[in-house]
Amino acid sequence: MKIRGLSCQHGVLFFGASSISRAYIDREGKIHNELLPLSLRSYLKVMTAVASAMPGWYKLAAAAWFTAAAFQLLPFYTFLLFAMGTHFIFPEQLKKFHGAEHKIFSFSGVPRKSSWRRIKLASITNPQCSTNIVFIYFILFLVMASPVYIVSSPGNVFIAVSAYISLPMAFAAEKVLQRHFAGSRKTWLKPSYWLQRNITCSVPEKVHVQTAITAFRTLAEHEFPHRLRRKRKEQLSMAIVDVTVSPIDKQGTGMSDTVAKIQDVLEKHNDKIDIEMTPMSTLLEGNIDDLLQAVREIHEIPFQEGYQRVSTNIRIDDRRDAEGKQMKKKMESVQNARKQ
Numbered sequence: 001m002k003i004r005g006l007s008c009q010h011g012v013l014f015f016g017a018s019s020i021s022r023a024y025i026d027r028e029g030k031i032h033n034e035l036l037p038l039s040l041r042s043y044l045k046v047m048t049a050v051a052s053a054m055p056g057w058y059k060l061a062a063a064a065w066f067t068a069a070a071f072q073l074l075p076f077y078t079f080l081l082f083a084m085g086t087h088f089i090f091p092e093q094l095k096k097f098h099g100a101e102h103k104i105f106s107f108s109g110v111p112r113k114s115s116w117r118r119i120k121l122a123s124i125t126n127p128q129c130s131t132n133i134v135f136i137y138f139i140l141f142l143v144m145a146s147p148v149y150i151v152s153s154p155g156n157v158f159i160a161v162s163a164y165i166s167l168p169m170a171f172a173a174e175k176v177l178q179r180h181f182a183g184s185r186k187t188w189l190k191p192s193y194w195l196q197r198n199i200t201c202s203v204p205e206k207v208h209v210q211t212a213i214t215a216f217r218t219l220a221e222h223e224f225p226h227r228l229r230r231k232r233k234e235q236l237s238m239a240i241v242d243v244t245v246s247p248i249d250k251q252g253t254g255m256s257d258t259v260a261k262i263q264d265v266l267e268k269h270n271d272k273i274d275i276e277m278t279p280m281s282t283l284l285e286g287n288i289d290d291l292l293q294a295v296r297e298i299h300e301i302p303f304q305e306g307y308q309r310v311s312t313n314i315r316i317d318d319r320r321d322a323e324g325k326q327m328k329k330k331m332e333s334v335q336n337a338r339k340q
Contacts, residue, residue, distance in 0.1 A: 003219065004128075005105065006046075007098040009053035009091055012215040013046055016223045022046055023215035024053075031211050033218045055091050062086070077163035081141075084167075087134045088199050100204035100212035102126040102196065109271035110228060111216050116209040118270050121263075124201050125193045127185055128178075131200050132192045137170035239288045239318035240327055243295055244281040247302040248309035258305065262298045269294045274327065281313075285327050288318055 004015040011024030020042050023033040036042040051059070062082070069079040090098065104111055106122035144162035177188055204212075220228050245262060246255070262282070266275050273286030273294060284291050295314060302310045319326060 005101040005126075006050070007094055007101045008050040009055065009094045009097075010049075011053075012097050012101045012104075012212040013050075014215050014219045016219050019219055019222050020046060021215050021219035021222075022049070023211045023218060024049075025207060025211055029207060031207070031214050033214050035218050035222055054094075058086070058091065075160060077160040080163055080167070084134055084137055087131065088195070090200055092202060095200065095202035096204045096208045097211065099124045099201035100208040102129065102201060103204065103209065104212045104216050107270070108268075111213045113210050113213050116206055116213065118274065119213065120204065120206075120209050121267055121270055121275065123267065124203070125189075125196045127189055129192065129196055129200075131195050132177075132189065133170045133174050135192050135195060136173050137166050140166040140169050140173070238286065238326065239291060239316055241284040241291045241295060241317075242281050242315040243284065243298070244313045245298055245302060246311045246313075247305075247307040248311055249307055258302060261301050261305075265297050265301065266294060276327065283327065288316075291316075 006013040006015070008024075011022060013020060013022045015038070018038050020036045020038055021033065022036070023031055025031055036045065065074070065079050065082045068074040069076040102124050103119050103122040105126050105128070106124070107119045109115065109118065111119060141162050144166065145159045181188060217228065245258070247258065259277075263275075263277060266273075266282070266284070269275075269286075269290065272290045273284050276283040276285075284294060295312070299310065299312045317326070
């Protein structure tokens with residue numbers, strides 16, 4: 001089932017086949033949620049809530065620009081350019097909710113408030129993000145309008161036409177790319193992903209992630225409850241792996257880039273294993289087969305970067321006489337012993 005997300009200054013919305021879910025935080029930081037039927041009235045209600053939640057300076061700028069365009073102090077197409085351009089000047093809270101929304105889509109497990117830390121590790125980029133359309137829109141506008149500035153003195157008419165027709169063309173172009181060029185997404189989505197990582201999204205905090213989880217689960221409980229069922233795991237084969245990957249022929253002491261790539265690969269397995277990075281190594285917990293597969297993949301990363309010799313150190317704690325995950329239990333056991 002295809003769902004769409006929307007972020008605002010105070011929360012996150014998800015649009016399903018027949019419903020709209022909304023979760024938001026109040027001034028005290030408490031999370032509220034609601035489920036609305038998919039209708040024009042509901043759209044108007046949530047869009048009003050989204051607009052009213054924006055900061056005062058944001059609403060003032062939009063109102064001033066619209067007024068100037070309405071009274072022909074500025075060409076009206078400039079308001080369209082302004083509206084599209086505001087995508088790149090999101091307020092900080094909106095960017096954090098936007099990042100949380102993306103992480104819900106990227107997370108391959110079952111979103112629960114208790115798993116917010118794992119969800120926070122998920123990718124902040126979303127191949128379906130509206131940033132794609134906004135980026136394509138400005139590229140089309142610049143391609144069509146820039147020659148007019150050069151060769152046409154009364155160019156405003158042509159520039160206005162470029163501004164207006166670029167919008168439906170951007171939607172159509174994005175749809176064609178998603179449908180017919182899905183195999184080359186990593187290439188044509190690079191600019192959008194860069195914008196998402198650096199401009200339109202920010203790393204969310206706990207409250208942003210849990211608000212996004214609440215919005216998703218509100219919709220899921222009504223439209224696709226099967227996606228909220230916990231996947232059964234073989235509890236008796238849970239193990240802990242302590243792994244360190246080190247290129248032997250590396251020049252210099254820094255390894256941040258390599259470690260970052262290792263974490264990116266591990267995130268792809270976060271629906272099966274738990275990940276905890278430490279300054280000296282990375283701890284993994286899960287089914288032993290899943291752990292060894294992940295270790296095999298991260299062992300290859302330095303070779304992919306051009307190194308010829310790699311040392312991977314692995315310690316495995318595979319306990320078969322106890323059920324469930326052991327990392328948290330071990331920490332709690334030590335803390336309890338210190339209190340005695």
